[in-house]
Amino acid sequence: MAVDLELTPKQKRAPGEPCCEPVAYPEVARQEAERMAGVAKALADPIRLQLVDVLRQHAGEVCVCELTPLFDIGQPTVSHHLKVLREAGVVDSVRRGLWAYYFVRPEALKGLARWLSR
Amino acid sequence: MAVDLELTPKQKRAPGEPCCEPVAYPEVARQEAERMAGVAKALADPIRLQLVDVLRQHAGEVCVCELTPLFDIGQPTVSHHLKVLREAGVVDSVRRGLWAYYFVRPEALKGLARWLSR
DNA sequence: TATGTAGATTGATGGCGGTCGATCTGGAGC
DNA sequence: GCTCCAGATCGACCGCCATCAATCTACATA
Numbered sequence: 143m144a145v146d147l148e149l150t151p152k153q154k155r156a157p158g159e160p161c162c163e164p165v166a167y168p169e170v171a172r173q174e175a176e177r178m179a180g181v182a183k184a185l186a187d188p189i190r191l192q193l194v195d196v197l198r199q200h201a202g203e204v205c206v207c208e209l210t211p212l213f214d215i216g217q218p219t220v221s222h223h224l225k226v227l228r229e230a231g232v233v234d235s236v237r238r239g240l241w242a243y244y245f246v247r248p249e250a251l252k253g254l255a256r257w258l259s260r
Numbered sequence: 261m262a263v264d265l266e267l268t269p270k271q272k273r274a275p276g277e278p279c280c281e282p283v284a285y286p287e288v289a290r291q292e293a294e295r296m297a298g299v300a301k302a303l304a305d306p307i308r309l310q311l312v313d314v315l316r317q318h319a320g321e322v323c324v325c326e327l328t329p330l331f332d333i334g335q336p337t338v339s340h341h342l343k344v345l346r347e348a349g350v351v352d353s354v355r356r357g358l359w360a361y362y363f364v365r366p367e368a369l370k371g372l373a374r375w376l377s378r
Numbered sequence: 379t380a381t382g383t384a385g386a387t388t389g390a391t392g393g394c395g396g397t398c399g400a401t402c403t404g405g406a407g408c
Numbered sequence: 409g410c411t412c413c414a415g416a417t418c419g420a421c422c423g424c425c426a427t428c429a430a431t432c433t434a435c436a437t438a
Contacts, residue, residue, distance in 0.1 A: 166326060168310040169317055175306040182309070185372075186301035187426080188293040192286040198378065199287055206385065208284060219427055221386055226425095240384045240435055254303075255376035258369055260316065305396080324415065337397055339416055344395090358405060358414050380438085387432070394425075402417070408410085 170257065178254045184230035189213055190223045194246060197233060203243035288375065296372045302348035307331055308341045312364060315351060321361035 168175070185191050196212065197204055210220045224244060227233045231250040236243050286293070303309050314330065315322055328338050342362060345351040349368040354361050 166314055166318065166322070167330065168313045170310060170313045172306060172310070175309045175313070179304050179306045179309045182300045183304035186297050186304045188290060188297045189426095191293045191297045191300070192288060192290070195286045195288045195293070195375075196284055200284065204284070210385090212285060215426085216428060217385070218387080218429080222426075225386080237385090237434090242385060251376055255373065257313075258373035259377055307396095328415090333396085334398060335415070336399080336417080340396075343416080355405095355415090360415060381436100382438105383434100383436085385433085388430085390429095391427085392425100393427105395423090397421085399420095400418080403415085405414090406412085408412100 174253070178257060180230055181232060181250060181254045184227050184232050187223065187226075189215065189220075190227055193220075193223060193227065194232060197244055197246045201246075203236065203245045206242045206244065209244070292371070296375060298348055299350060299368060299372045302345050302350050305341065305344075307333065307338075308345055311338075311341060311345065312350060315362055315364045316366075319364075321354065321363045324360045324362065327362070 170178070185194065192213070193209060196209065206220070206224070209224075210217050213220060224233065224235070228235060228244075231247060233244050233246055235245070288296070303312065310331070311327060314327065324338070324342070327342075328335050331338060342351065342353070346353060346362075349365060351362050351364055353363070
């Protein structure tokens with residue numbers, strides 16, 4: 143993969159001849175791109191990014207009742223954002239009594255992190 | 261910042277007393293969170309992520325006519341995705357003659373990359 | 379059993395995003 | 409000037425997303 147083929151279109155060419163041959167292919171396959179894009183999508187909201195940031199600071203669990211007052215949005219919206227993050231695999235949660243505790247799943251971030259740092 | 265305050269709500273408390281005091285704050289300020297979320301949003305589509313992937317392989321410029329045939333979408337849609345990436349600061353472009361050449365701006369990815377690898 | 383509470387769910391609303399067909403722009407070559 | 413072509417832009421369509429008010433679900437405590 144990543145063969146360095148001709149990337150500069152011919153400036154001179156016969157009429158009807160296509161500008162470029164089909165050439166370089168992405169190194170990241172479609173399926174992996176979809177997985178990483180999914181994680182990026184989960185982080186594509188400032189509030190969700192800050193939620194993950196708080197959870198990562200305390201490498202243990204954090205009670206939802208700690209998170210809600212940090213943001214200028216209602217409780218249902220916080221709950222919604224946490225659900226989005228959970229469905230993306232970025233966080234998980236446990237319930238204990240009345241309270242729900244959320245924590246980060248670091249392995250979910252590794253793929254995107256490594257690709258970005260390539 | 262990142263003071264490790266009490267994160268476990270009191271299981272016993274007086275009636276009317278709130279579950280938790282407002283406690284931990286995000287390490288990442290709102291404005292920085294918005295910038296990083298903006299980059300994440302630009303990468304939150306598999307096609308855009310693969311576009312960036314191709315551009316990063318060839319650390320120079322790539323002609324749009326190389327990119328278009330790689331994906332099962334029309335030319336206007338490719339153009340749209342490149343515009344989204346450009347407006348997010350992730351890529352930039354130059355025009356030479358009939359052709360447009362795109363390239364990655366690596367510094368745009370650094371913030372998110374470093375935060376993810378924290 | 380009844381009451382209070384943390385957090386999830388529902389339904390509605392307004393705005394944004396991906397895609398396409400059609401059109402526009404501007405450089406190249408005759 | 410005329411024609412051809414690469415790529416950008418426009419307009420429309422449709423589905424998704426962030427938010428809120430209202431409601432629901434468990435659990436706890438009396």
